[in-house]
Amino acid sequence: MKRILENEAMNGAETALGYDKIVEQHYRWLIEPHVNRILKLTAFEQNKKLSILDIGCGTGRLSLEIAKKAQADVYSVDCSLDMLRVLDANMAHTHTKGGVRLISADAKKLPFRDRCFDVVVCVNMFHHMPDPLGALRQIKRVVKDDGIVILSDLTRPVSPILVDLYVSVFGVLYDDVMKKQYRNSLSASFSAGEWRRLAARLGRRGLTMFNSFPHYINMHKKMQRHS
Numbered sequence: 085m086k087r088i089l090e091n092e093a094m095n096g097a098e099t100a101l102g103y104d105k106i107v108e109q110h111y112r113w114l115i116e117p118h119v120n121r122i123l124k125l126t127a128f129e130q131n132k133k134l135s136i137l138d139i140g141c142g143t144g145r146l147s148l149e150i151a152k153k154a155q156a157d158v159y160s161v162d163c164s165l166d167m168l169r170v171l172d173a174n175m176a177h178t179h180t181k182g183g184v185r186l187i188s189a190d191a192k193k194l195p196f197r198d199r200c201f202d203v204v205v206c207v208n209m210f211h212h213m214p215d216p217l218g219a220l221r222q223i224k225r226v227v228k229d230d231g232i233v234i235l236s237d238l239t240r241p242v243s244p245i246l247v248d249l250y251v252s253v254f255g256v257l258y259d260d261v262m263k264k265q266y267r268n269s270l271s272a273s274f275s276a277g278e279w280r281r282l283a284a285r286l287g288r289r290g291l292t293m294f295n296s297f298p299h300y301i302n303m304h305k306k307m308q309r310h311s
């Protein structure tokens with residue numbers, strides 16, 4: 085099936101608050117596995133203060149949890165001010181070890197120097213982008229030569245019937261609003277084949293890809309050298 089695009093920025097106070105509620109309620113599925121993976125992949129760097137970039141951070145549940153658990157300076161980027169405002173409010177009642185800096189910017193034009201982050205994370209953002217290549221280029225530009233890139237997102241099912249099936253099975257605990265968002269996001273995401281071609285642009289050496297659900301793809305790459 086063809087992609088049906090969603091809006092790129094998740095603008096609007098109601099949208100941002102609604103999204104945050106969903107993420108809070110389903111934190112265990114939506115955020116925790118990514119936090120654990122980041123901690124595992126960076127565990128060997130325990131004595132170093134890491135610089136971590138969270139692109140398309142939304143309301144920041146992942147950024148804040150990382151800043152709580154790791155010695156890290158976290159930079160949280162989103163192009164929606166409404167999402168960043170909710171992140172700011174969430175931060176007020178979170179005790180973090182390192183700092184969390186909020187940056188309003190477009191993933192296609194990141195306001196950072198080349199090769200300045202140890203870890204670049206991007207969870208569930210790419211399905212919002214009509215064209216992902218600009219953001220991928222920026223990710224490669226800002227990650228250090230020995231840094232890590234972690235990307236996770238939905239994959240678009242081959243047919244609308246599978247969209248219905250996934251919404252009814254994996255979205256069984258969701259309310260109607262979230263079911264609708266989930267359906268739209270599945271339809272907007274890249275197919276498994278498209279993801280494989282995108283991932284190849286990061287370079288194959290050091291790249292690990294795996295599905296955590298039939299329709300959810302995760303990849304991480306330990307950078308060796310910019311290609």
Ligand SMILES: C[S@@+](CC[C@H](N)C(=O)[O-])C[C@H]1O[C@@H](n2cnc3c(N)ncnc32)[C@H](O)[C@@H]1O
Nearest residue numbers: 092093094140141142162163164190191207212
């Ligand atoms: C589905 S949310 C995911 C938020 C967060 N990563 C999470 O997992 O909870 C997608 C986020 O990406 C942001 N986004 C979409 N396109 C973007 C872009 N070009 N630059 C920066 N942020 C973008 C949206 O505004 C939204 O906050």
